[in-house]
Amino acid sequence: MTNNTTRLDHVVLWVSDPVAAAGFYETAVGLEPLQVAEFAEGKVSFPSVRVNEETILDLAPRTLAERMRMLPGSADSAGHPVNHICLALPADAFDALRARLEERGVPVSDIDHGSSGARGDATRSFYFRDPDGNVFEARHYDD
Template sequence: MLRLDHLILRVADPTTSAEFYQRTLGLIAERGESPFLALRLSEDCVIDLLPQAPHDPAHLALHTDRARFEAVRATLRALGIAHGGGPFVRDGRVAAQYGARGWADALYFHDSDGHNIEVRTYEPC
């Protein structure tokens, strides 16, 4: 089986992006031997932040447990970040969407560069 090791996300300013992901998702930025500022997703996967204005917005779908999902939702509300239950909807709701492991509650929002971020949980309410 193949698994994702890292991906490169074009961002206007890696520090600004890292701060955004820290505030909204609790991701920690790190700089090891890589030339990139990286966001740690898990012990074996990072997002490398390439300092280059994005040409096209990316879509990143991340899954987590129910507690963290609800914490992200509350954080988005507290920060006034528009979010919603579909890729093009920002109505403050959560909706069931299909993904790699089947149906899950999902919410979507844009990061500081306009990338469409999806956070989902497969755990029931």
């Protein structure tokens, strides 16, 4: 990893129950939870899950919104999820994610082919929602 290029560091998702959300992302999506125990003990404001060595998703409780004062109107962002977040995975991890979601009864879209993204056209992609309604796309590219 180098520190001299622009990268996505983190995305903050508003969630109703950060511990439950971390559990979903760990068991259904396969992401590593971070600081869940510390959050439950009141030592940190929110837990996170690791997407890769450079990127995390912060799982902010909606009750934290009232403390969002970095810009005028920041508190109003609670409950306004982004359109979707896309996770690019290797083909085997893509298949494993879809299987885990289906095993847990998480609705998934049909598989699409050729959707354009950061690395060109994806081989396959599909969408799902987390328990708080945040929409995710999973995709993989031929390497």
